[in-house]
Amino acid sequence: MSIKLDDKHKALIEKIGIAHEEKGLQPVAGRILGLLYVSPRPELTFDEIRETLNISKSATSTALNLLMHIGHIDYTTFSGNRKRYFRLKVGNWRDLIQGEIEKVIKMSHVLKEVLAVRGDETPTFNCSIEEFADFMQFMHKEFPVLLQRWEQTKNKE
Amino acid sequence: MSIKLDDKHKALIEKIGIAHEEKGLQPVAGRILGLLYVSPRPELTFDEIRETLNISKSATSTALNLLMHIGHIDYTTFSGNRKRYFRLKVGNWRDLIQGEIEKVIKMSHVLKEVLAVRGDETPTFNCSIEEFADFMQFMHKEFPVLLQRWEQTKNKE
DNA sequence: ATATTGGTTCTTAAATTTTAGAACTAAAAG
DNA sequence: CTTTTAGTTCTAAAATTTAAGAACCAATAT
Numbered sequence: 001m002s003i004k005l006d007d008k009h010k011a012l013i014e015k016i017g018i019a020h021e022e023k024g025l026q027p028v029a030g031r032i033l034g035l036l037y038v039s040p041r042p043e044l045t046f047d048e049i050r051e052t053l054n055i056s057k058s059a060t061s062t063a064l065n066l067l068m069h070i071g072h073i074d075y076t077t078f079s080g081n082r083k084r085y086f087r088l089k090v091g092n093w094r095d096l097i098q099g100e101i102e103k104v105i106k107m108s109h110v111l112k113e114v115l116a117v118r119g120d121e122t123p124t125f126n127c128s129i130e131e132f133a134d135f136m137q138f139m140h141k142e143f144p145v146l147l148q149r150w151e152q153t154k155n156k157e
Numbered sequence: 158m159s160i161k162l163d164d165k166h167k168a169l170i171e172k173i174g175i176a177h178e179e180k181g182l183q184p185v186a187g188r189i190l191g192l193l194y195v196s197p198r199p200e201l202t203f204d205e206i207r208e209t210l211n212i213s214k215s216a217t218s219t220a221l222n223l224l225m226h227i228g229h230i231d232y233t234t235f236s237g238n239r240k241r242y243f244r245l246k247v248g249n250w251r252d253l254i255q256g257e258i259e260k261v262i263k264m265s266h267v268l269k270e271v272l273a274v275r276g277d278e279t280p281t282f283n284c285s286i287e288e289f290a291d292f293m294q295f296m297h298k299e300f301p302v303l304l305q306r307w308e309q310t311k312n313k314e
Numbered sequence: 315a316t317a318t319t320g321g322t323t324c325t326t327a328a329a330t331t332t333t334a335g336a337a338c339t340a341a342a343a344g
Numbered sequence: 345c346t347t348t349t350a351g352t353t354c355t356a357a358a359a360t361t362t363a364a365g366a367a368c369c370a371a372t373a374t
Contacts, residue, residue: 008274015267024181026332037271042282046351056334061352082342082350090285093292110172114194117165125199128247131311135250138307146303150295154288183362203321213364218322220363239320239372 002051009038028055029063033072036088043076043085071095094147101143108136159208166195170210185212186220190229193245200233200242228252251304258300265293 005013013034020030031053036042044052050060064086067073071092075084111133118126162170170191177187188210193199201209207217221243224230228249232241268290275283 012267012270012274016271019264019267022181024179028333037268037286038274040276040278042279057351058335058353059333062333065352084350088282090282090289093285093289097292107176110169110176111194113169114173117169117195119197121197122199125245125247128250129194132247132250134311135254135304135307138310139303142303142306146296146299147292149299150292153295154291185363214321215323215365216363222322241320 001048003039003048012038026063028059029066032063032067036073043087045083045085049086101140104136105140108133158205160196160205169195183220185216186223189220189224193230200244202240202242206243258297261293262297265290
């Protein structure tokens, strides 16, 4: 059974798909995320996804496993039903953003390595690199504080 | 004239290259960034880059133009010398990070579009999406404050 | 004017990624 | 135990990306 969607929904799926492609996901994986965002029912089976997006079983399987691997989706099951119901782990957005911040800290470590191999002949240049690295570490340290501050303004409303 | 580099430097170039590939750059462009980070002389000519990295003129030209286009590098010239001396715009890191933040705000707008097409049948799901979008906008708003706070702690030292 | 330097652009080859199709498997249903 | 369901895995075709090679061009030097 494929999910019926109007043109607005379909356009939005592509938009979300492309946004995720830009971050390095394969097109099919991006579209699956798009579908799971706009689908009226937020838990869809393998075949609903496959048929709605007109993709092969192999592409569906590979993309779903990738998305589970990187923590974007998971699935539930219901007893007496062998199907898996795939869904976005949106409640998980804090961890997803935290993951991005961890990439930033990695880059700052690489920059520190750069500083270690550079001579003292280029003080201004070195100083910019150090600033960049330091700010990344500052961001990493301050992120949990920022998140907490947001949670609080949220509660006040 | 190719730049002489030891194995430590070469390994670091590849590391920086791969880090940038992961963010969507082509390998050659990533390596050029790596070279410009570790090179003892921070301003290199077209041919120094080409020869040091063993890449073709076309690949060098295309990658340099791409890197200039996305604001990662620029070049100086010296009168009486037709060569361009390419260099990292590291002093520019504030703008580069700001650019990332702008991508975040775009995603939050897409999520707001998602909310606009979703019905009220999935309140918990919708609420997570809204939180995600709101936090992104909060981050965008707070980023300049964070940066300013960092500049101040910097001055105190 | 002619040659050389410092690149750019066009075409194409090679590598990589992405997806489809078909064969397969494990669990459950009949 | 045979069949169906729900997917997985393997192979390979198609699409895309990446980079090389060669021809080209504009500015300077001779």
